[in-house]
Amino acid sequence: MTETRAPRQFGSTEHLASEAIAAYVDGELRMQAYLRASHHISICPECAGAVDAQQQARGALRRSGEMTMPLSLVGLLSQIPSCNTHTAESAPGVDAGFGALGKRLSRRWRK
Template sequence: MRRWAPAGATFAPNPDYRTGRAFASTDHLAADAVVAYVDGVLRGAARGRAEQHLQLCPQCAADVAAQADARSLLRGCHDVSAPSSLIGELSQIPTREFDVRGLHRRSR
């Protein structure tokens, strides 16, 4: 029996995510896929599916164009700085995943 847990309850990959469901050409690209595509880190079959979808979907093509414009603008800004408080908070983000499935916590 599977028990429900909030999405943030585990840092381990979910092996059942989208089981048996392939990407359909009518599915829009997720925001993280748009960013990965623009940044050039989407590889292999995933990049091919994205390119095929972009040829058919003006909405996703516009999202990619907007992300590419934003990326160019940010790369051209050399006088931008972040507050030290933000940099401090960002430095606290874990850089690796932790498997917490074995921890038995009770929420009250």
């Protein structure tokens, strides 16, 4: 005989993890998880406040504009040794060392 379990519900003392709150705000949760989180947020003022704070932080970052990085930091980051298993040949679009991000950063600050 097989037992059917009801979906897990959040207890009244449980709260959403910070990663779940960020995923909720970013729209990265699957539908079932999103619905459970939405229900919990609707009855938990603490988690609702955390979601509001995350939404405000997300908005502030989006409005902050382009960020700059000192050229010296780009140089230091480019010196990070590469992993032998991830080379340009094994991972298209990623070069050895700091990778594609390093290439973009280097080009950007050379201008």
